[in-house]
Amino acid sequence: MADFVITAQAQEKAGNLLINSLIKAGVRTALLIDSAGNVLANCGHEQQHIDIDAISLAALAAASLAATTQIAKLIGEDDFSLLFHKGKHGNIHFGRIGEELILITIFGDDVSLGLVRCRVSELAESIAEIFEG
């Protein structure tokens, strides 16, 4: 697993993609992390004044998805590519992007899961290109 070096240009590109595709569609927060739990890009909550502990969220999400991969292997799957939790006031969706990245989206009932899944899968290729080349 190689170290990540993020340039200002890469961060701006990724941020713009997340804002245009997800935040403008009504998603509250989009957080791009790596599988070691580092935050690569964090959009949305600042504009909406929602306080999110991104460091804890990233560490837990990376660990949760890694645990899910092990569960997948136990039942004969290579991996589960997404994970979704539904809450009373908010929902959270975790999607894998390439080998090393994870895109976390937090959204309310005003946004459909289908739209989020669709947008995340549309974004996957361009985001992987920015960070993984």
Add this chain to the structure above:
Amino acid sequence: MALIDLSKKEVHCKVVYYGPGRCGKTTNLLYIYQAMDDSDRGKMLTIDTKGDRTLFFDLLPLNLGKISGLDIRIQLYTVPGQVMYEATRKLVLKGVDGLVYVADPLLVRRERNIEGLDDLRRNLDAHGLDMAKIPLVLQYNKRDLVDTPVPTLSIEELENDLNAELQTEYFEAVATTGIGVFETLKEITKKTVRYVAEKHLLTKV
């Protein structure tokens, strides 16, 4: 796996406290958390069982000031020490940049200390990391037990069991009262930042 964020001028490194169950890994993090100013530490995250044993990991993010204009941010993790949680330890080691191996001085835990180090070597191998190359320091915890009737291991015995091959720095500690805790942290962060800097900042940036 360090994250170097050139847009925010930050370097993020991951340091994992490893060791057998009940050796004091979480106690180290708790002491650091309580001793540091709010401005230099993030929220401490703990996932433990009802018996206060770490189930998944603990996480403590720290800000350690600037080096060459870059903010150094260290995330301290612990692993569950019990033998059966090997898969979890392996997950937490993903992307590790530095390690503290905490050893238990109780004579009855001698085998556990040695097994724990073997387990660490195996799990690092699985991530393609070499224990001889990654920054690593040893901490011989609970040294306050030496003056009690409880049978303990001497420093020579611990060195012989754990450090004969590694030949790395070791620190005597009493994590409950903070003795040796910051000395260990200081050394591992120094080694880790130097390791990351030598790989990237001094050569490429």
